[in-house]
Amino acid sequence: MHEPILSIRGLTKTYRGGTRALDAVDLDIRKGEIFALLGPNGAGKTTLIGAVCGLVRPTGGTITAFGHDLARDWRSARARIGLVPQELATDMFETVWRAVAYSQGLFGKPHDPARLEDILRSLSLWDKKDAQIRALSGGMKRRVLIAKALAHEPELLFLDEPTAGVDVELRKDMWRQIAGLKERGVTIILTTHYIEEAEEMADRVGIIRGGRILMVDDKDAMMERLGTTEAVIALAAPLGALPPEIAAFPVELGEGGARLVYRGGSGEGGGRAEVASLTQALTRAGVGYTSIDIHDSSLEDIFVGLLGEREAA
Amino acid sequence: MYFNWRSAYAIYRREMARAFRTAFQSILSPVLTTSLYFVVFGSVIGARMEPVGGVPYGAFIIPGLLMLTLLGETTSNASFGIYMPRFTGTIYELLSAPVGVAETLAGFVGAAATKGLILAAIILGTARLFVDYEIAHPFLAAGYIMLVAASFALFGFILGIWADSFEKLGIIPMLILTPLTFLGGTFYSIRDLPAPWDAIALANPIAFLVSGLRWTFYGTSDVPIALSLGLTLGFLTVSVVIIAVIFRTGWRLRE
Numbered sequence: 202m203h204e205p206i207l208s209i210r211g212l213t214k215t216y217r218g219g220t221r222a223l224d225a226v227d228l229d230i231r232k233g234e235i236f237a238l239l240g241p242n243g244a245g246k247t248t249l250i251g252a253v254c255g256l257v258r259p260t261g262g263t264i265t266a267f268g269h270d271l272a273r274d275w276r277s278a279r280a281r282i283g284l285v286p287q288e289l290a291t292d293m294f295e296t297v298w299r300a301v302a303y304s305q306g307l308f309g310k311p312h313d314p315a316r317l318e319d320i321l322r323s324l325s326l327w328d329k330k331d332a333q334i335r336a337l338s339g340g341m342k343r344r345v346l347i348a349k350a351l352a353h354e355p356e357l358l359f360l361d362e363p364t365a366g367v368d369v370e371l372r373k374d375m376w377r378q379i380a381g382l383k384e385r386g387v388t389i390i391l392t393t394h395y396i397e398e399a400e401e402m403a404d405r406v407g408i409i410r411g412g413r414i415l416m417v418d419d420k421d422a423m424m425e426r427l428g429t430t431e432a433v434i435a436l437a438a439p440l441g442a443l444p445p446e447i448a449a450f451p452v453e454l455g456e457g458g459a460r461l462v463y464r465g466g467s468g469e470g471g472g473r474a475e476v477a478s479l480t481q482a483l484t485r486a487g488v489g490y491t492s493i494d495i496h497d498s499s500l501e502d503i504f505v506g507l508l509g510e511r512e513a514a
Numbered sequence: 515m516y517f518n519w520r521s522a523y524a525i526y527r528r529e530m531a532r533a534f535r536t537a538f539q540s541i542l543s544p545v546l547t548t549s550l551y552f553v554v555f556g557s558v559i560g561a562r563m564e565p566v567g568g569v570p571y572g573a574f575i576i577p578g579l580l581m582l583t584l585l586g587e588t589t590s591n592a593s594f595g596i597y598m599p600r601f602t603g604t605i606y607e608l609l610s611a612p613v614g615v616a617e618t619l620a621g622f623v624g625a626a627a628t629k630g631l632i633l634a635a636i637i638l639g640t641a642r643l644f645v646d647y648e649i650a651h652p653f654l655a656a657g658y659i660m661l662v663a664a665s666f667a668l669f670g671f672i673l674g675i676w677a678d679s680f681e682k683l684g685i686i687p688m689l690i691l692t693p694l695t696f697l698g699g700t701f702y703s704i705r706d707l708p709a710p711w712d713a714i715a716l717a718n719p720i721a722f723l724v725s726g727l728r729w730t731f732y733g734t735s736d737v738p739i740a741l742s743l744g745l746t747l748g749f750l751t752v753s754v755v756i757i758a759v760i761f762r763t764g765w766r767l768r769e
Contacts, residue, residue: 217769254610258764276516280612290603294535306524307611349607 204268205229206357206388207253212262214248214412222248224412225262230357230390235383237403237420238392239504245412246392247287250359254284266357280309283355287362287392289342291349293335297326300334301348308353320348324378340371347378358382360391364398376402396501406500410508420500427503430472431496432463432479437489446486450479461490472497517620521613525621529595533629540629541636544583548637551579552644555701560645566703567734572645577727578700580637581662584630585695585720588663589687592626592670597683600674600766609768615761619754623667630663631656647731655730661746662723668753675757675766694720704736719745 207230214223222245230236238246251257253264255275264271266278292300301317321327324344329337334345343363350358360379364372379402383389393399399406400420407417416423439458451465463479466472476495483490498506533540556572563571599605608618634656641647649655677683698720704712715721716737726742729735735742760767 254606256606256609256768258768276518276612276614279610282610284606284610286603286606288603290606292604293602295531299531303524303528304607306520306527307607307613309518309520309612311520 206232206267207390208265209249209253210263210265212249212252212264213260214245214252214257215260222412223252223259223262226409226412226414228407228414228417230388231405232388233383233386234404235379235389235391235402237399237406238390238409239394239396239399239406240392240409241394241508244409246409247361248412249409250284250361250390250392254282254359255279280353281356283350283353283358285343285346285350285358285360285363287365289339289346291334291342291345293333295334296331297321297334297337297345297348298330300345301352304349305352310353316354317352320351323381324348340367343367343375351382355387357388357390360389362392362394364393364395372398396504400500408504408507415507423503424500427498427507428466429464429498429502430466430476431498432472432476433494434461434463434480434483434490435459435492435494436461437491440488444486444488446482447479447488450475450482452479518612518617521611522617522620522624525608525613525618526625529622529625530628532595533591533625540633544587544633544636545640547583548579548640549644551575552641556641556644566706567732569732569734570645573647573732574703574728575701576638576641576645576647577731578695578698578724579641580634580659581698581720581724581727582692582695582700583637584633584659584663585666585691585723586687587633588626588630588666589670589673589691590684591629592622592667593674593677593683593687595622596671596674597677605767615758618761619668619671619757622671623664626667626670627660627664630659630667633663634659649731650733651730655727658727658730658743658746661743661750662727665746665750665753668750668757672753672756672760675760678766691720694718695724697721698724699736700724719749722746 207228209226209228212223212226212228213221215221226245226249238249240246248257252259253266253271267281269278271278295303298317298321301321302312305312305317318327321330324347326341326344326348329341334342337345347360347363363379364375367375376398379389379391391398391402403420405417406420406423408415418426436459440454440461441458443452443454450463452461452463454460455462461483463476466475473495476493480490480493552572555575560570560572560575565571566574596605599608673686674683697715698718699715704715704721704725707715722737722742722745725736726739726746729739729742759765
């Protein structure tokens, strides 16, 4: 495997007052991937980003970016990292063009109008370039933040809740933008609590809660490993007990024997095949049914299940 | 040590742009204040006053009035310049940029010194409408004004990082700077004060600043110019050290 673009070891942050926002976090980010950091509010997502980007001073641990220790070589590393913050924090009275040009200069790049025009056009901001930022809609403001973060052509981009408070149309548009950045070779780390977003975008998913990374895996592998199929079969007549023909299936009776509920499979089609054989077994046993409702668990079900499990433990 | 000129220049331009956005207020306010002082102290009262140390009273008060406005404007401007980004959250960009304390200060303080010089020019131009005066050492005066502006921009910078409310931001200039400037020989020579007040007045550091600027104007001062210069440089150095420590520890910036 290639050397990771970002490597975090034992990262800990305890805020004054004792809140432990990060608790010995280990994380490796691969070059060119989209990594989704998934977790409920207050899980430590923003603190983790802040620690890498220089907004938060870590209490302990090391961060290595592009092979350099961030505590020492923060200058060269930060010049290659971009950040789109969660809050819509912009200089309201500045024009779009000047705000983006400022970011380019602040990160040490020579003024490059052609590059800025490219960025603004790709984000559909070009016709707004002379508008004051306060006159823009929320979605446009977020694009300005993205444009500012891209002005110095970062290789590693952090997007903290990029679609929070953005309507469905804009969210889809944002996903296209992010996919476009990945095409250009930018490594992207995004935090979200919309699981749908991680499911749509991410190559890999990390789940964080209470300042600890609970799990990191390829999205597809995670869904395969933890996914299940659930089938609810409405029976023609209630059953008192499971007939022997179907006793081997992972099923149970519900609603006083009126429903048969199946939970099993890997989420990758295996479950559906097993439900098909289950129905044949039911027919062989002479059990009639009136409807079948099948669905595969989404990342959301996995996520909720995983968090619930940890809570119970 | 590595210094990123482009970053420093970006900060400088942004700070200057911020001032020009409110140019009307930035220019009108000192013009109006200075005019009012000259109408009252220069023309009405000044006409009945004896010259101070050979300088007509109207001209005598110019350096003090300049210092009064310069200290107040520079401090509050610089403190807002760093407090507002902290308040609105836009400071994330500065903190995540490959920018250290040197570039930050060069940008902020360089802009403050420029603005101080422009402000001084506006005040002197306004004063010219009311009284005649000549500046004995114009280049030293300009240099001293920039030095004081830079020092108080640093002070304002510290204030803007320390403050966690608008009230705290306004309280230091109002409760400390303005009284000290008024009592620091803006309208009179400290040497004319009766004992022990002349000695007590010298406990006020701003008396040294007013006296120093007056020396560059008229060649006369209450305290030796070297002392004024030394004190200003000392204040500047202490402020730079404090800010360097703030950046090193991340106090109020990276908590």
